[in-house]
Amino acid sequence: MIRVAEVVWWWAAAVGVWLLTLSSVTWQELVVAAACGLPAAVAAPAGRRAVGGCWRPRxxxxxxxxxxxxxxxxxxxxxxxxxxxxxxxxxxxxxxxxxxxxxxxxxxxxxxxxxxxxxxxxxxxxxxxxxxxxxxxxxxxxxxxxxxxxxxxxxxx
Structure with missing residues (x-):
């Protein structure tokens, strides 16, 4: 369950960054952001583990x-x-x-x-x-x- 939550977090972050770079948001851009954010989100936990990353923000x-x-x-x-x-x-x-x-x-x-x-x-x-x-x-x-x-x-x- 924690792994799924982490992937969802990374996916939301990737989509959010994508959308922040747009001058206007259309449904096509939302679809592309969601589709492109998913592979990045799936790969992110493996990358974090590879570098030994662990954050606990306050x-x-x-x-x-x-x-x-x-x-x-x-x-x-x-x-x-x-x-x-x-x-x-x-x-x-x-x-x-x-x-x-x-x-x-x-x-x-x-x-x-x-x-x-x-x-x-x-x-x-x-x-x-x-x-x-x-x-x-x-x-x-x-x-x-x-x-x-x-x-x-x-x-x-």
Missing amino acids: PGWIRWAATLPPSVLADTARVFWTALRHARDERPPGRVREVPLPQEAPEPVAAARRALATIALSSTPGTYVVDDDPERHRLVVHSLSESTSPTEKAITR
Whole structure:
């Protein structure tokens, strides 16, 4: 029963991602999304087991989603400003820096935080995660900003 639930979860996620990329949803697109999502959903548990993946996210982390809109707006403005400024500037924009993560136990909780933090931070246009370091409890990010975003502050609490 758990395996069926996992396949259904992956199928819903694949279909959801497909539909999010559309400008308008038609019944034909729904059929194609459902059909293409199924093989991906069937293969996903085997892939997760192959890499030893096991996540246990905490329900409180859903609050990170509330910080995304202001972070996306600020980063969008920063991207445009950097593009205008960089046309006249010789220095490469942005910098690589470390984002410390709280130590979590057990490992499935820490792995879930790293993975979901990577998704959340990379969802903004001015920041992306370059690497994660589980032993040092940190993410390495490239960011156009010198300061921390609301999303980053929420993740590091």
